[in-house]
Amino acid sequence: METLVKRERLTVAENENAVFIERELADRLEIDVKAGARVKHYRLHGGADNALTVRIGENAAYELVTLHLGNGDLSMSFDLAGEGANCRSDVVYILSGDEKSVIASDVRHNADKTVSAQLVKGAVGGRGHAAFQGGILIPYDKKEIDGAQQHRALLLSRDATVEAVPRLEIYADDVKCAHGSAIGTLNQDQLYYMRTRGIDETDARALLTTAFLNEVLDGIEDESVRAEFERLADEGLKK
Amino acid sequence: MTAWLEINDLRAKAGDKTILNGLSLSIDAGEVHVIMGPNGSGKSTLSNVLCGNPHYEVTGGSVTFKGEDLLKLNVEERARLGVFLAFQSPVEIPGVSMATFMKYALNARRKAAGEKELDAVGFMKRIKVRAQALNVSDEMLKRPVNVGFSGGEKKRLETFQMAMLEPDFCILDEMDSGMDVDAVKVAGNGVKIMRSPERSFLVISHNIKFIREQIMPDKVHVLANGRVVADGGVELLDEVDKNGFAGFVKEAVA
Ligand SMILES: Nc1ncnc2c1ncn2[C@@H]1O[C@H](COP(=O)(O)OP(=O)(O)OP(=O)(O)O)[C@@H](O)[C@H]1O
Ligand SMILES: [Mg+2]
Numbered sequence: 001m002e003t004l005v006k007r008e009r010l011t012v013a014e015n016e017n018a019v020f021i022e023r024e025l026a027d028r029l030e031i032d033v034k035a036g037a038r039v040k041h042y043r044l045h046g047g048a049d050n051a052l053t054v055r056i057g058e059n060a061a062y063e064l065v066t067l068h069l070g071n072g073d074l075s076m077s078f079d080l081a082g083e084g085a086n087c088r089s090d091v092v093y094i095l096s097g098d099e100k101s102v103i104a105s106d107v108r109h110n111a112d113k114t115v116s117a118q119l120v121k122g123a124v125g126g127r128g129h130a131a132f133q134g135g136i137l138i139p140y141d142k143k144e145i146d147g148a149q150q151h152r153a154l155l156l157s158r159d160a161t162v163e164a165v166p167r168l169e170i171y172a173d174d175v176k177c178a179h180g181s182a183i184g185t186l187n188q189d190q191l192y193y194m195r196t197r198g199i200d201e202t203d204a205r206a207l208l209t210t211a212f213l214n215e216v217l218d219g220i221e222d223e224s225v226r227a228e229f230e231r232l233a234d235e236g237l238k239k
Numbered sequence: 240m241t242a243w244l245e246i247n248d249l250r251a252k253a254g255d256k257t258i259l260n261g262l263s264l265s266i267d268a269g270e271v272h273v274i275m276g277p278n279g280s281g282k283s284t285l286s287n288v289l290c291g292n293p294h295y296e297v298t299g300g301s302v303t304f305k306g307e308d309l310l311k312l313n314v315e316e317r318a319r320l321g322v323f324l325a326f327q328s329p330v331e332i333p334g335v336s337m338a339t340f341m342k343y344a345l346n347a348r349r350k351a352a353g354e355k356e357l358d359a360v361g362f363m364k365r366i367k368v369r370a371q372a373l374n375v376s377d378e379m380l381k382r383p384v385n386v387g388f389s390g391g392e393k394k395r396l397e398t399f400q401m402a403m404l405e406p407d408f409c410i411l412d413e414m415d416s417g418m419d420v421d422a423v424k425v426a427g428n429g430v431k432i433m434r435s436p437e438r439s440f441l442v443i444s445h446n447i448k449f450i451r452e453q454i455m456p457d458k459v460h461v462l463a464n465g466r467v468v469a470d471g472g473v474e475l476l477d478e479v480d481k482n483g484f485a486g487f488v489k490e491a492v493a
Contacts, residue, residue: 187330188293188294189330190330190331190332192292192293192294192314192330193326193329193330193332194332194340194343194344195291195313195314195315195318196290196314196315196317196318196322196323196324197318197340197343197344197347197400197404198315198318198319198344198347198348198351198404199315199343199344199347200315200347201313201314201315203343203347207335207339207343208332208334208335210334211332211333211334211335211383212334214334215333215334
């Protein structure tokens, strides 16, 4: 695993396997994933704005998990440029107090047989405000495209707000595209059930929120990174 | 002198709908009581009101449990005082395993009692013995709470939770429904093993054979239209068995 520090440009050579962790971000990062390469990329984002651009070559696979905490906008753009390119780009965002953030993602299926999947999950408390803009572009002449995008957000307080703006531009026919967004509060029946077992309401809420976000974080293969991200998410939720 | 659990003239509604209509019932420590009654008569509502379910609003009456005003306490405080409900339809909690759930529940009680958290070894011991007795496999403990389990398995897991938490007052809301013959025996056995002079049960069931053979109650109550309309012993079971609830329901309306 390689630690990236304020990197702005990165190329992963053909057929190379690479794992990156990024805790200190520059204001932008461009990644070129060459044909057949396999990349796993873990990012901690928050505080300042950041723009990520990833180009994914033929039969290459790029997997990203981002943990966003606090202020700062995040824009991500994925260009599935080569046939058979595969992109997974999951996000967990946690906001509290007066924090605000816009998370924008653009997935462009610019080649045949490209597959993208994105699961974005957020938890917003205090007077926090998050906006998720999720774009998927599939040009008219592209074939055998599979694009999935799901956004789920939990409002942890009365004054928290989340807004979801899907931007789907699907011009082709040979497409499988599942997308959806749901914004809600914690399930009252689940909270009640946990409390009947003696668990404090505060702890029950935290446990349910963590379980909700862990659907993304549990997918992190590297054990130490997963533990680190889950710990930071817990700290973010306790703020 | 008030009983160990005393419910007096309890009234409750959900939204605009009045469900409990002046319900009175008392249970002494160590007793096993059964409630029978037609569908919709308020049995599950009573269970939930005793646990403090915020869906229901108590509009009158009182509940005293071990000398405390139960209605004043919040849901978790009642649980820690010893009230436990095995739900008729337990809710699913994706992302939280049964093992983790039980660890939180046990530690919450210990914390409230000013005790240290249970260590890993102590916890594993406690869970192993009870899981074995109730036919709960390791795999079931690792899976998220109630997610994807069959109706009978969910009931078995409710019984397992009761065994883990060792509550003083166990309300079992149709624990036997959806269980196969063998599972019913295991569940009934769970109740038998847990019977003690300090622990009482309120068993809700439509299954007279199960009540007679597995529960063997001290007292039987018939509930109709949100009220207890008959109190008695096991002889009430025969009456319900022979004539159904028709006679009782008339009494409730009159
Ligand atoms: N949260 C609620 N909101 C509105 N009505 C409710 C609510 N809970 C229960 N009721 C109604 O109150 C009545 C009593 O319901 P309850 O579930 O207590 O019956 P029960 O005696 O447990 O029936 P069963 O034998 O079918 O389990 C029913 O008519 C039911 O529809
Ligand atoms: Mg019921």
